[in-house]
Amino acid sequence: MQKQVTPTGAEGATGRTRQRYTILLPGIPVSSNRGALGWSTVALIETGGLRILFDTGSYGDRSLLMARLQALSLDPQALDAVFISHLHYDHCQNIDLFADIPLLVSERELRYVLDGEYRQRRDPYVPATTILSLKDRFQTVLDGSAPFPDVRVVALPGHTPGQAGLFLSREKILMAGDGVKNAWDFANRMSPPAFFSQDAALGNYEWVTANASEIVPGHDRPFRLRADGTPAYLTAAAEVTLTYFPDPGLEPKEVHLS
Numbered sequence: 001m002q003k004q005v006t007p008t009g010a011e012g013a014t015g016r017t018r019q020r021y022t023i024l025l026p027g028i029p030v031s032s033n034r035g036a037l038g039w040s041t042v043a044l045i046e047t048g049g050l051r052i053l054f055d056t057g058s059y060g061d062r063s064l065l066m067a068r069l070q071a072l073s074l075d076p077q078a079l080d081a082v083f084i085s086h087l088h089y090d091h092c093q094n095i096d097l098f099a100d101i102p103l104l105v106s107e108r109e110l111r112y113v114l115d116g117e118y119r120q121r122r123d124p125y126v127p128a129t130t131i132l133s134l135k136d137r138f139q140t141v142l143d144g145s146a147p148f149p150d151v152r153v154v155a156l157p158g159h160t161p162g163q164a165g166l167f168l169s170r171e172k173i174l175m176a177g178d179g180v181k182n183a184w185d186f187a188n189r190m191s192p193p194a195f196f197s198q199d200a201a202l203g204n205y206e207w208v209t210a211n212a213s214e215i216v217p218g219h220d221r222p223f224r225l226r227a228d229g230t231p232a233y234l235t236a237a238a239e240v241t242l243t244y245f246p247d248p249g250l251e252p253k254e255v256h257l258s
């Protein structure tokens with residue numbers, strides 16, 4: 001029997017309890033000519049005594065994600081909910097690891113997949129088989145709803161039609177998903193790849209600038225906005241090392257990204 005998340009109905013309804021997030025897997029702002037790497041941000045939100053996973057990463061993230069949860073003594077089944085920013089493989093491919101836990105996604109995003117709209121929009125990143133096999137487990141949320149204490153759903157459409165973030169309203173922290181993919185995009189007013197609307201994607205940046213004091217991007221480390229609106233990172237860059245094996249007769253080559 002799947003747990004149900006009881007909506008608070010109004011922000012702040014449960015009083016002033018602890019509200020914070022922990023990055024479990026850092027988003028890495030990198031692309032390649034060998035396809036998408038998909039190293040997205042996976043974070044744990046704690047609010048009002050609830051623990052919510054924000055996005056799950058993709059298959060390549062699985063063992064590291066499980067290790068990170070274990071290091072925090074967190075049983076995946078003890079989480080209160082998993083919120084998916086949008087239904088691209090690099091954000092939702094590990095949902096099957098979290099059995100019996102509410103999977104929250106925006107109503108618009110689930111329709112995008114179930115109605116086949118993603119095919120019409122030539123979006124190649126939807127893992128439809130996984131989503132269809134688990135479709136009965138999703139609980140859908142609407143823009144502006146408050147599924148958790150002091151946490152509001154913010155529609156950030158453009159990259160996909162139903163891409164949504166979570167706004168930790170007490171601390172004004174936006175878990176943006178790919179509404180803000182990375183700080184470079186944000187600073188240069190570049191939209192993420194827009195399978196729905198580039199204009200909408202760029203319009204989201206105005207909402208972010210006006211409302212958020214801290215932004216957790218879908219593929220980058222957290223930043224705040226300076227008075228002039230430019231991003232200032234809040235943490236050091238994650239250390240990422242690629243190991244390349246160029247030839248059996250040569251030493252492996254290590255490439256450090258940061």
Ligand SMILES: [Zn+2]
Nearest residue numbers: 086088159178
């Ligand atoms: Zn995406």
